[in-house]
Amino acid sequence: MTGSPGGSPARPPAHRRLLTALLLVALLLPAALVQVPTAGEAHAQPSGSRSVNVSVDYLNPSVPSGGDDLTVSGKVTNKTDAKITDPHVSLRLSGPLTSRSEVTQATERTGWISDYDGAEIDGPGTEELKTLAPGMSRDFSITIPVNRLPLDAPGVYQLAVSLSGTSADAGYEQVLGIEHTFLPWQRDDLSTKTRLTFVWPVIATPQLTARTEADEQQTPVLASDRLLEQMEPGGRLQQMVALGEELPVTWVIDPDLLATASAMTEAYNVVGEDGETVPGKGQATARQWLADLRNAVKGREVVALPFGDPDLASIAHRGRKVSGTLDQLGDATTLGRTTVESELNLEPETDLAWPAEGAIDKRIVGVAGAAGAQWILSRSDSMTESGLSYTPTAARPIGGGRTALVADAQLSRAFEGDMSRAETYSLAIQEFLAQTLVTTLQQPNLQRSIVVAPQRTPTLGQVQAMAEALGDLDTSTWMTPLNLSSAAVEPADPGANRTVPGTGAYPKKLRKQEIPREAFERILDTRQHLDDFSEILNDSLRVTVPFGNALLREMSTQWRGRKPEAEAFRREVQGYLEDITSQVQLIDKSDLTLSGNSGTIPVTVQNNLLQNVRGLELRLTSDVPSRLRIEEERQSIEVAGGHSTSVKFEASARASGPVTITAQLYTADGKPFGAAKTFQVEVTSITSTVLLVIGAGILLLVLAGVRMYSQRKRAARTAEAGDEADGNGEEDGDGDGDGGTGGAGSPEDSADPGSDGDTGEADKEAHGTHLTGGDRADDTDTESGARSGASERVER
Numbered sequence: 001m002t003g004s005p006g007g008s009p010a011r012p013p014a015h016r017r018l019l020t021a022l023l024l025v026a027l028l029l030p031a032a033l034v035q036v037p038t039a040g041e042a043h044a045q046p047s048g049s050r051s052v053n054v055s056v057d058y059l060n061p062s063v064p065s066g067g068d069d070l071t072v073s074g075k076v077t078n079k080t081d082a083k084i085t086d087p088h089v090s091l092r093l094s095g096p097l098t099s100r101s102e103v104t105q106a107t108e109r110t111g112w113i114s115d116y117d118g119a120e121i122d123g124p125g126t127e128e129l130k131t132l133a134p135g136m137s138r139d140f141s142i143t144i145p146v147n148r149l150p151l152d153a154p155g156v157y158q159l160a161v162s163l164s165g166t167s168a169d170a171g172y173e174q175v176l177g178i179e180h181t182f183l184p185w186q187r188d189d190l191s192t193k194t195r196l197t198f199v200w201p202v203i204a205t206p207q208l209t210a211r212t213e214a215d216e217q218q219t220p221v222l223a224s225d226r227l228l229e230q231m232e233p234g235g236r237l238q239q240m241v242a243l244g245e246e247l248p249v250t251w252v253i254d255p256d257l258l259a260t261a262s263a264m265t266e267a268y269n270v271v272g273e274d275g276e277t278v279p280g281k282g283q284a285t286a287r288q289w290l291a292d293l294r295n296a297v298k299g300r301e302v303v304a305l306p307f308g309d310p311d312l313a314s315i316a317h318r319g320r321k322v323s324g325t326l327d328q329l330g331d332a333t334t335l336g337r338t339t340v341e342s343e344l345n346l347e348p349e350t351d352l353a354w355p356a357e358g359a360i361d362k363r364i365v366g367v368a369g370a371a372g373a374q375w376i377l378s379r380s381d382s383m384t385e386s387g388l389s390y391t392p393t394a395a396r397p398i399g400g401g402r403t404a405l406v407a408d409a410q411l412s413r414a415f416e417g418d419m420s421r422a423e424t425y426s427l428a429i430q431e432f433l434a435q436t437l438v439t440t441l442q443q444p445n446l447q448r449s450i451v452v453a454p455q456r457t458p459t460l461g462q463v464q465a466m467a468e469a470l471g472d473l474d475t476s477t478w479m480t481p482l483n484l485s486s487a488a489v490e491p492a493d494p495g496a497n498r499t500v501p502g503t504g505a506y507p508k509k510l511r512k513q514e515i516p517r518e519a520f521e522r523i524l525d526t527r528q529h530l531d532d533f534s535e536i537l538n539d540s541l542r543v544t545v546p547f548g549n550a551l552l553r554e555m556s557t558q559w560r561g562r563k564p565e566a567e568a569f570r571r572e573v574q575g576y577l578e579d580i581t582s583q584v585q586l587i588d589k590s591d592l593t594l595s596g597n598s599g600t601i602p603v604t605v606q607n608n609l610l611q612n613v614r615g616l617e618l619r620l621t622s623d624v625p626s627r628l629r630i631e632e633e634r635q636s637i638e639v640a641g642g643h644s645t646s647v648k649f650e651a652s653a654r655a656s657g658p659v660t661i662t663a664q665l666y667t668a669d670g671k672p673f674g675a676a677k678t679f680q681v682e683v684t685s686i687t688s689t690v691l692l693v694i695g696a697g698i699l700l701l702v703l704a705g706v707r708m709y710s711q712r713k714r715a716a717r718t719a720e721a722g723d724e725a726d727g728n729g730e731e732d733g734d735g736d737g738d739g740g741t742g743g744a745g746s747p748e749d750s751a752d753p754g755s756d757g758d759t760g761e762a763d764k765e766a767h768g769t770h771l772t773g774g775d776r777a778d779d780t781d782t783e784s785g786a787r788s789g790a791s792e793r794v795e796r
Helices: 014-034 100-108 226-231 236-244 255-264 283-297 312-319 325-344 362-370 422-442 460-474 484-488 508-512 517-534 541-553 563-581 688-732 737-744 756-766 777-786
Strands: 052-060 069-078 084-097 126-128 137-145 155-167 173-185 194-202 208-212 220-222 250-253 269-271 277-279 302-304 375-379 395-399 402-407 449-452 479-481 584-586 592-595 598-607 613-622 628-630 634-639 643-653 657-666 672-684
Touching: 052 084, 052 155, 052 422, 069 084, 069 155, 069 173, 084 100, 084 137, 084 173, 100 173, 100 422, 126 137, 155 422, 173 422, 194 236, 194 422, 194 460, 194 484, 208 255, 208 541, 208 563, 220 255, 226 236, 226 255, 226 283, 236 283, 236 460, 250 255, 255 283, 255 325, 255 541, 283 325, 302 325, 312 325, 312 362, 312 508, 312 517, 325 362, 325 517, 325 541, 362 375, 362 402, 402 449, 402 484, 422 460, 449 484, 517 541, 517 563, 541 563, 584 613, 584 657, 584 672, 592 598, 598 613, 598 634, 598 657, 613 628, 613 643, 628 657, 634 643
Parallel strands: 052 173, 194 250, 194 449, 194 479, 220 269, 250 302, 375 402, 592 672
Antiparallel strands: 052 069, 069 137, 084 126, 084 155, 155 173, 208 220, 269 277, 395 402, 584 598, 598 643, 613 634, 613 657, 628 643, 657 672
């Protein structure tokens, strides 16, 4: 801008000022049209098209035809603190919508925008209401002939219900609330209909425990009576069967649910709040539910999941490298087939793998293939598309002879909301129908097949909403039903994505819900414990069947989001197995004393089970074999049910002292079974060396006694002879040798001390009767003087 000669700024020409003003108005006008400020905003109160909540609770028919009357009913609620006068409810119709994204955007929009919501339909499309006080609600119901609606061409129309009136805050009439829903309009059958496969999941959280009562019937025990509530009339599982019977769906069933229901048809117990079991009361209900299910699936396609619905993603990411996990997955597939065959009297499809929420990666696909699955039920938010303007056919070959069935994510999640609310229920049905029609109209001349896989365990309200939507769709002019097995062999769209995501693409939210590796390791420990235990049982099936099935349940997808329940279930299985294995045990033994060179050590084995055990080996070991030796350390045992047996081990002592003995049971393959028992044996043995020393001592004592006895006897004889000599001398009056000669010739002296008679007596003493001490008198005198007579007698 050039300045004036005087230095003041020059004013722009008049036409330029006018142009600037027009541009400013043009910029501000759209904003003013979109939202008009009201007094309510100053008070932080809901205002404008959000001042009144409008709910559409009922729309019938969901898919109208030309001669129908359309009824729309619901409720309006004043959310402000100001009175609304002259309120009226009106229908508004706009469209048709040309893409799935437009349908989604219409669902998410909460306010009124004139360019999108269309004009009020006067006459039968409007209902006058009475004044709405603050917080007040009023019901409305509008019925209008369909031919009075501006339905100009086939397609999906946005149907809006608005409330207009005058708020005391604003002082003028305006749209104060609006709700959006959809009206599919396709009067004539399309020449090329889209084929729809709807998965109907009959699945429940595991309830049958590994525990059975200690009776001949092995009465099963359920963790709760939750299934009974669902099987009763009006319950979730009862409605799944009753409604599904009339629908064109593919039944996908967890065989564990069938096995549990079958167990409930006979006597069963339920764990109470105090942990004690009480008799279950659902026999009649379970029998009726199974009978209804058999009738519902007769002649229909049934897909059997692996028994227990194992969590494939958790196995692929956490349990794949834990020994035996993949083998168990294979067992689950086999058991799933046989269970469905026996309970439903039909041959099911078993080629399907269904990871949680359809999220897959390369590891999951590999694990599914290892379990024998050829079809992997994925979802389009896991295998996303790029470059396509339409929804492609679900089947995608992904290599290795496997096919990914990519379910439509938006349609599969259409019924995940709170369907107990009439407003949510009605909108979910209309949006589902709208999305299917728009999908078909994307490429009306291209034959396509889509799959819908809803949540695994829908609530009762969700089941009913799905059933109503499918019932409406069954009479539509743009969709036709198709079985899952047929969908799996449909020709793949050449432009569809066939690349399986890498492991890093797996959603973090889902990864946090996975079964931890520690759980798989615990399952392995329990499995090994079970295998060892079953080897000793006379009737192992009484244990391996309930526990084997419980271990499969521990891997269930149903534990996602239920971590405390999952951990409690696993602890219960492991703890109960430990309880019953402890029924075969060694009885505690008190300490023993072993006197002598040898003895017998008894050990008692008790079996409190209802069946015999065999194949066990009892081993007894001494910690000091050089002191106490077990002659035969191992003995095979067999114990009848409810009895005990005593096993005797021969032991030999080699030295005195304490010895610790360990008793341990072993299985046939040498694995320890149960807890070892230890006890003390106090050995007071007398060894051969000690016996020799004692014997020698006794012999010396005997010989010494004999010697002393002989010496006393000889001394007595000597004294007697002296007395006789003294007597003779006194009688003769002299001491000559005649007396000695005469004495020698007497009968007493006829035997010389050195004669054979004395020798014979000495020999006799030496052979045990008496033993003399020696031949010299001085030696005898010395011995005699050394000891008293009393101490020289030896008792033998």
